[in-house]
Amino acid sequence: MVDLQFSTLLFLSISMAFPLILIFLLKNPNPNSAAKTYPVVGSILTIWKNKERRVQWISDMIISTPTLTFTLHRPLGYRQMFTANAANVQHILKNHFYNYPKGATFRTILSDFLGDGIFNADGDTWKFQRQLASHQFNTRSLRKFVETVVDSELSDRLVPTLAIAASSAAAVDLQDILQRFAFDNICRIAFGYDPAYLLPSLPEVEFAVVFDEALHLISERFNSNIPFLWKMKRALGVGKEKQLREKVGEIREFAKRITREKKEELRRKSSLESEDLLSRFLSSGNSDEDFVTDVVVCFILAGRDTTSAALTWFFWLLSSHPEVEEEILREMKQGRESDDGGSYDEVKSMVYTHAALCEAMRLYPPVPVSTKSASCDDVLPDGTVVKKGTRISYHPYAMGRVEKVWGPDWAEFRPLRWLDHAGGKWSFVGRDPYTYPVFQAGPRICLGKDMAFLQMKRVAAGILRRFRVLPAEESVAPVYVSDFTSKMKGGFMVRIQERGEP
Numbered sequence: 001m002v003d004l005q006f007s008t009l010l011f012l013s014i015s016m017a018f019p020l021i022l023i024f025l026l027k028n029p030n031p032n033s034a035a036k037t038y039p040v041v042g043s044i045l046t047i048w049k050n051k052e053r054r055v056q057w058i059s060d061m062i063i064s065t066p067t068l069t070f071t072l073h074r075p076l077g078y079r080q081m082f083t084a085n086a087a088n089v090q091h092i093l094k095n096h097f098y099n100y101p102k103g104a105t106f107r108t109i110l111s112d113f114l115g116d117g118i119f120n121a122d123g124d125t126w127k128f129q130r131q132l133a134s135h136q137f138n139t140r141s142l143r144k145f146v147e148t149v150v151d152s153e154l155s156d157r158l159v160p161t162l163a164i165a166a167s168s169a170a171a172v173d174l175q176d177i178l179q180r181f182a183f184d185n186i187c188r189i190a191f192g193y194d195p196a197y198l199l200p201s202l203p204e205v206e207f208a209v210v211f212d213e214a215l216h217l218i219s220e221r222f223n224s225n226i227p228f229l230w231k232m233k234r235a236l237g238v239g240k241e242k243q244l245r246e247k248v249g250e251i252r253e254f255a256k257r258i259t260r261e262k263k264e265e266l267r268r269k270s271s272l273e274s275e276d277l278l279s280r281f282l283s284s285g286n287s288d289e290d291f292v293t294d295v296v297v298c299f300i301l302a303g304r305d306t307t308s309a310a311l312t313w314f315f316w317l318l319s320s321h322p323e324v325e326e327e328i329l330r331e332m333k334q335g336r337e338s339d340d341g342g343s344y345d346e347v348k349s350m351v352y353t354h355a356a357l358c359e360a361m362r363l364y365p366p367v368p369v370s371t372k373s374a375s376c377d378d379v380l381p382d383g384t385v386v387k388k389g390t391r392i393s394y395h396p397y398a399m400g401r402v403e404k405v406w407g408p409d410w411a412e413f414r415p416l417r418w419l420d421h422a423g424g425k426w427s428f429v430g431r432d433p434y435t436y437p438v439f440q441a442g443p444r445i446c447l448g449k450d451m452a453f454l455q456m457k458r459v460a461a462g463i464l465r466r467f468r469v470l471p472a473e474e475s476v477a478p479v480y481v482s483d484f485t486s487k488m489k490g491g492f493m494v495r496i497q498e499r500g501e502p
Contacts (some may be wrong), residue, residue, distance in 0.1 A: 035061060035072060042073035044225055054223065055368045055482050058082055059398035067382040068402065074225045080391045082369075084398040086405070087381040090434035092372055092394060094442035103373020105391060109227075113218045113248050116291055117298030129295060130447065132280050137447050146344045146454050149188045153181060154462040157198045162467055164200050166496040171472040172202075173491035174315060178308040178459075179208065185455060186303025191296065192265075192276035193258050207254055211300070212483075214247040219483035255296035256289060305485035306366040307452050311459055312492050313364035314357055315469045316478060317413045324415060325464065328353050331426075332461050347457040351426045355418035357456050358430075361438045362406070363413065368397035368482050370440065396438050405435060468497040 035043040050057035061070045061082070068085040083089065092100045101122040114120035118129040135141075158181050165172045180198035187193045197205050217240055221230045233241040262278050281295055318325045331352045371393040378386040386392060403410055406417070420427045433441035439449040446452070463469065472493040479489035 037073040040075065042075045042078070042225075044075050047072075047074070047225055055397050055480065055486075058369070059084075059395060059401060062395055062398040063401060067384065068398075069380065069382055069384045071384075076226070078225075078227075080393065081384065081386065082393050082395050082398075083380070083382075083384075084395050084402055085380070085382050086399070086432075086435040088384070089394045089399075089437055089441065091381050092392065093434065093437065093440065093444065096378065097443050099375050099378055100372035100392070101375060102371075103375070103389075103391070105373055105389075106371060109222050110218060112244065113214060113251075114298055114301075115294030117294035119298045119301065120294075126444075129281075130444075132284055133277060133447055135280060137451055142451055142454060143344045145189050145451060146347065146458055149185055150455055150458050151343055153184050153188075153198065154458065157181070157184070157200070158459070159462060159466065161198065161200045161202070162463065162496045163498075166467060166498050169495065171493045171495055174469065174494045175308070175312045175488055175492040177202070178311050179304060180205070181459070182306075182308040182455075183208065183300070183304040186299060187258075188276075189451075190277040190299045190303065191258050191262065192279065193261070207251070210247050210250050211304070214244060214251055215301075215305075215483040215485075217244040217247065222484075251297060252293050255293045255300070258296055259289060259292045301484075302448065305487075307455055309364075309366040309486045310357065310361050310452075311456055312488055313486075314360040314456070314460065315463075315494070316471065316488070316492060317360050317363070318356075318464075319469060319471050319474075321413055324356055324413070327415075328356060328460065329464060332465060343458060344454070347454050347461065350457045350461065351428050352415060352419065353457050353460055354428055354453060355415040355426075357453065357460070358418050358436075358438075359413055359415045362400035362436065363411075364480060364486060365396040365400065365438045366485050367438070368486055369393050369395050370437075394437060396436075399435065399437065466499055468499060470495045470497060 035046045037043050038045075046057075047054075058070070058072070061072075062068055062084045064070075069081060069083040069088060072080045072082065074080065083092075102120060103122075107120050107122070110120045116125050118126060118133065121129060158177070161177060162172075177198065180202075183197050184195060187195050195207075197203075197208065220240065221244070224230050230241060233239045234245075237245070259278065259282075262276075263282060266279060266282055277299065278292070278296065281292055286292060318328075328350075331350055332346075335346045335349050371391055374386045374388055374390045374392060377388050380386060400406070401410055418429055418431075420429050430436075433439065433445060439446035439452075472495055478492060481487055481489045
């Protein structure tokens, strides 16, 4: 009750100061100007004016600083650091890994949605989940994933869906189709469950809508400039916090249903015949329903939104770079002529396509920002002092735009920057994971990195071999937005053409 009274008093105090905020706002009309800081309210004015382009604005601020490290002053003395300095990223993700966990603040904000799942966990809880999950990403599992799950989803659902779109000449939302595809994939490989969300009829899927809405609401909470406001709304059960509780409840009930069905399946079996991730967790002795539900929700989030986001931007970039598309088609033809080892071996050999995907994710990373919390006072390699409890975020979106790293043509979509053509054959020249942390780096590097590339290359080959993907409105540039993972605002409306058509 005391906390609630204090929060109410603080809210009233800020409300009384609102006329002063308006005066400041009128004096600082340029939304791209530096983040001016004022007593009590910090840089709230500039933050508000850039709320529709938050990722891009923070990126601009980072790149404008000599050290590529920027401190944002939020209201009431709260500070958050952002960096695109590769040495800092290595310091945070590897050299001083244990000083930069997710942290209590991060976990509190996301606990309603992710609970103790791997993306919201630290310490032994994180280690346990990572160790069990690592078995799902060995070479044998990856080959099976491509040659069974991805291929069947591609041939039985994705291609027929696009073929219908091509025959009707109607515009379809490719972003939505790819999210459906990715959701089916992650459910089948991780849980042994087929939701059949991608069908040619593109049925209305309530779960997908609720999942998107929950992500948006939890993202608003995460980026709140005055955290006590959402905490007060949650305590009172009103407004967006009430909506979030209802939507998260629906999501978690869905995840619990999957878990119960898997438990029943395992109960009927005398040994662990299923090789999916959920079976491994349940057979490890962890039968707590809430914990396993946390695991399910985290893997749905990872598998549904990251690869689909990367592929959405990849196909948009190809639409304005026909020379890249032609090179990918040439590579696919050569791969089929020289390889008879199946689809797994074919996609493994797609070096140019791999480079094109890396380049697309450099410009439009599926996860544009990742946040840690300092456990103790520290000093970053660039000299920035970090106080205990400070939230510090490394910014892959900004890191893909650093001219000193990528050159004066950083804004261009150029897969060749990842390739060497010695001996008449392409070879991939990667960047270290601290310069290009699209899949994180260090001990928390993404376990599904290889699986994601295999899936994306298989989808690219499956679509491009048969279809042309053309934006429905060629002159309209999509807007990059992010609710933890990136999306095109309003979707990616395209028209599909069979390759044989003019």
